[in-house]
Amino acid sequence: MRELNLYRRRLRIVRGKGVYIWDDEGRRYLDAIAGIGVAVLGHTHEEFSSAMREQMDKLVVAGPMFNHEEKDQAIEELSRFSKFEHVYFCNSGTEAVEAALKFARLETGKKEVVAMTGAFHGRTFGSLSATWRRRYREGFEPLVPGFRHIPFNDVEAAKEGITGETAAVILEPIQGEGGVIPAREEFVRTLRDVTEDKGVLLIADEVQSGLRTGKFMALEHYGVQADIVAMGKGIANGVPIGLTLLNFDVPRSKHGSTFGGNPLSCRALATTLRILRRDGLMEKALDKWIDVQGRDVILTRGRGLMIGVLLRKDAWSYVLKLQQRGLLVNTAGRRVIRLLPPLIITKEQMSWIKGLMEDVLQEDEERRS
Numbered sequence: 001m002r003e004l005n006l007y008r009r010r011l012r013i014v015r016g017k018g019v020y021i022w023d024d025e026g027r028r029y030l031d032a033i034a035g036i037g038v039a040v041l042g043h044t045h046e047e048f049s050s051a052m053r054e055q056m057d058k059l060v061v062a063g064p065m066f067n068h069e070e071k072d073q074a075i076e077e078l079s080r081f082s083k084f085e086h087v088y089f090c091n092s093g094t095e096a097v098e099a100a101l102k103f104a105r106l107e108t109g110k111k112e113v114v115a116m117t118g119a120f121h122g123r124t125f126g127s128l129s130a131t132w133r134r135r136y137r138e139g140f141e142p143l144v145p146g147f148r149h150i151p152f153n154d155v156e157a158a159k160e161g162i163t164g165e166t167a168a169v170i171l172e173p174i175q176g177e178g179g180v181i182p183a184r185e186e187f188v189r190t191l192r193d194v195t196e197d198k199g200v201l202l203i204a205d206e207v208q209s210g211l212r213t214g215k216f217m218a219l220e221h222y223g224v225q226a227d228i229v230a231m232g233k234g235i236a237n238g239v240p241i242g243l244t245l246l247n248f249d250v251p252r253s254k255h256g257s258t259f260g261g262n263p264l265s266c267r268a269l270a271t272t273l274r275i276l277r278r279d280g281l282m283e284k285a286l287d288k289w290i291d292v293q294g295r296d297v298i299l300t301r302g303r304g305l306m307i308g309v310l311l312r313k314d315a316w317s318y319v320l321k322l323q324q325r326g327l328l329v330n331t332a333g334r335r336v337i338r339l340l341p342p343l344i345i346t347k348e349q350m351s352w353i354k355g356l357m358e359d360v361l362q363e364d365e366e367r368r369s
């Protein structure tokens with residue numbers, strides 16, 4: 001048997017330490033993908049690994065119907081960052097979004113969901129219905145009825161496209177897969193005003209933007225509060241998890257997940273948030289931003305350690321060249337190089353990344369001229 005070949009990167013990874021990983025030929029890479037924004041504490045973080053080992057020997061499984069110390073600790077840590085009344089635990093970003101969409105329909109009694117052009121919310125049917133790109137959707141229709149897209153960052157479209165019939169609006173404060181594009185202040189404020197006005201719930205998808213923009217949630221930069229938030233990726237430093245934050249109750253048995261809130265992922269979440277908080281790693285992300293320059297660079301965008309470098313040309317060949325030079329990055333859309341490094345990365349390491357990227361871009365320009 002072979003793994004279904006859905007991805008084009010075929011590097012064989014053997015081990016990791018801090019911001020570095022090694023392949024099976026002993027080559028070292030600075031890992032600025034970090035499992036697509038997951039290993040926020042880097043690889044094999046000693047304190048994290050030791051908490052995981054301890055947990056493996058204590059308790060790994062407890063059905064979602066039971067309470068345990070690890071769940072209490074996870075909730076206590078989450079409460080330090082967010083004032084939401086409830087958290088629903090699941091296992092991935094797309095499940096966190098599914099739950100958000102289902103809860104919104106249940107709470108409002110309405111069906112319509114408004115999403116944004118360029119959006120990415122996951123691959124399961126509800127999340128996929130809110131996702132924009134045709135490439136992800138094609139071949140899987142019919143998707144879930146009741147989903148519409150309005151142009152991202154278009155204030156007038158926000159005013160016109162959301163109605164009293166809308167159950168929820170779903171927004172990535174910084175679009176990740178769509179090309180690392182921050183939402184404009186005026187757009188976010190308009191969305192909040194219009195949704196409040198019309199009895200519509202605002203869902204923030206912070207699966208990618210959470211933790212790495214200088215705040216717990218990227219939406220905090222806008223001074224706006226969402227009604228429901230979906231998180232995932234790095235919040236448990238690589239142990240699979242998703243969570244949905246909300247302020248209203250959902251009737252018993254209406255939703256659930258076998259693995260949701262298991263002791264291992266809860267311990268991983270509590271440990272990750274405690275270390276991030278103690279070491280000020282979220283705040284420090286802002287100072288580690290780099291602005292990559294070059295003739296082929298249109299601009300560098302994003303915030304903190306969620307960085308997209310928009311090129312005049314296809315990004316993929318650069319990704320491969322950077323890999324040959326010891327740096328792992330990926331793309332977000334055709335012309336954007338995306339960096340989602342561990343939050344433990346140092347400013348010096350970020351400068352090294354900037355230097356290397358600029359060198360590789362420059363060499364390419366020289367070869368062409």
Ligand SMILES: Cc1ncc(COP(=O)(O)O)c(C=O)c1O
Nearest residue numbers: 092093094120121122176207208
């Ligand atoms: C904004 C956003 N939402 C949802 C998801 C889906 O998360 P997962 O791949 O864990 O299902 C992603 C994944 O990249 C994402 O970037």
